[in-house]
Amino acid sequence: MDAVITYVNGLDPVWRKSYETHVGVQAVTKYYRDWGTLKYLLRGIETHMPFIRNVYLVVSGESQIPEWADRENLHIVLHEDIIPRSFLPTFNSTAIELFLYRIKGLDEEFLYFNDDFFPVSDSRADDFFRDGKASIRFTRHFYSCGMYKKHVRNADCLARKALGLRHSINFVRPQHTCYPMIRSEAAELFSKVEADLLASVTSIRKSINCNGYVFEDYLYYKGKTEPARFNSKYFSLALVPIGRICSYIVSPRRSFVCINDVSLPESRFIEYRTRLHEAFEKKFPCKSRFELK
Secondary structure, three states: OEEEEEOOOOOOHHHHHHHHHHHOOOOOOHHHOOOOOHHHHHHHHHHHOOOOOOEEEEEOOHHHOOOOEOOOOEEEEEHHHHOOHHHOOOOOHHHHHOOHHHOOOOOOEEEEEOOOEEEOOOOOHHHOEEOOEEEOOEEEEOOOOHHHHHHHHHHHHHHHHHOOOOOOOOEEEEOOOOEEEEHHHHHHHHHHOHHHHHHOOOOOOOOOOOOOHHHHHHHHHHOOEEOOOOOEEEEEOOOOOHHHHHHHHHOOOOOEEEEEOOOOOHHHHHHHHHHHHHHHHHHOOOOOOOEOO
């Protein structure tokens, strides 16, 4: 199977100028902040996920490609390679997620990573796919307060519509993981509700957006998932002391760790970033094949 990672470096001056030109404000939210930890995600994949064949890094343009990236081993995908030009530029991850299945050469079975999700212990291929089904746990929800929950509900509604299922006041949400996806199923869903999906695409986040959960939901309602709780540990930088997070990175008890960004003063951000780098360097001291030597 392959892995796909979406990435943005909010410090890139070319990207910032584009954002400010098209959105009209400065890009200051946590969604675009670069913690400099992408290389450790890649080191984790190489160390703990040897079954991964190719890794694709999806970025908006050439200026977003890390200077340390070895492009012979890390496959770079630009937004213009997979997203129709009429929707570019986009600064909205929910929009980008809808087009990942279009990556040229992508394996039928692939994993989609956000760049805050890190392999820290061994996992196996059958942790994600078994007998042609994706292994992922879903929970049911009713309230859709906040933009994120609206995106989740929108995804559920479109997955149901694609399969001719009745609308429900309840909706499902997949566990926050690196998401197992099946390329042909994603393409099938897109073809069934293409007009609705394209109508949901905006350059920045809005309540009408449909996030990438629509593909997992489609598999769920089609009977192509197996319930499995993902072996991961979730940390919010707002709730957990940075020292505890760093200790866990070095001595983990689960296969993956997710470190959720929050709004932080600049001084605190610099401190936390430095400490995370130190912990990850201790955990993964050797460069991966995805980095220039």
